[in-house]
Amino acid sequence: MEREVIRASDMYEATFYLSHQATLDGIEVIKENGEDICLLTLSNEDLISLQATYFSGKCKVNLITFRRNYSRLKTLVYNAKKNARKQERQLQQGGQR
Numbered sequence: 015m016e017r018e019v020i021r022a023s024d025m026y027e028a029t030f031y032l033s034h035q036a037t038l039d040g041i042e043v044i045k046e047n048g049e050d051i052c053l054l055t056l057s058n059e060d061l062i063s064l065q066a067t068y069f070s071g072k073c074k075v076n077l078i079t080f081r082r083n084y085s086r087l088k089t090l091v092y093n094a095k096k097n098a099r100k101q102e103r104q105l106q107q108g109g110q111r
Contacts, residue, residue, distance in 0.1 A: 018061035021053050025087060028054045030068050032083040033075045036061060041090060043098035050095045054087075 019039070022028045032038060036058035043050050058064065067073050 015059045017057045017059055019055060019057045020061050020065060021055050023051050023053055025084065025091065027065075027068055028056060029080055029084040029087055030073055030075060031056045031058060031061060031064055032087065033080045034058070034060075034064050036064070038087070038090070041094040043094050050098055052091045052094055054091075 020031070022031075028038075036056045038054060039057050040055040042053045042055070044053060045051070064073075
């Protein structure tokens with residue numbers, strides 16, 4: 015079966031997929047209305063079905079697994095935003111010299 019890919023910016027949605035064996039393939043920081051937003055790229059062989067389940071409101075998770083995945087994802091997103099801000103400052107300082 016082919017791996018399906020989804021990009022999401024919602025941490026709870028992404029955590030749901032991670033709690034069902036999805037793989038986090040990347041984090042991209044973008045600007046949206048002046049704010050840093052993380053686009054999370056996830057993959058799994060059954061991701062489209064999981065997405066339908068998530069948006070139906072009928073999803074079930076192991077709460078401990080969900081909490082651990084959320085905590086890990088929160089740390090990764092924080093670090094990605096921190097690095098993006100650092101790079102942005104370096105670019106701005108480089109342009110002012």
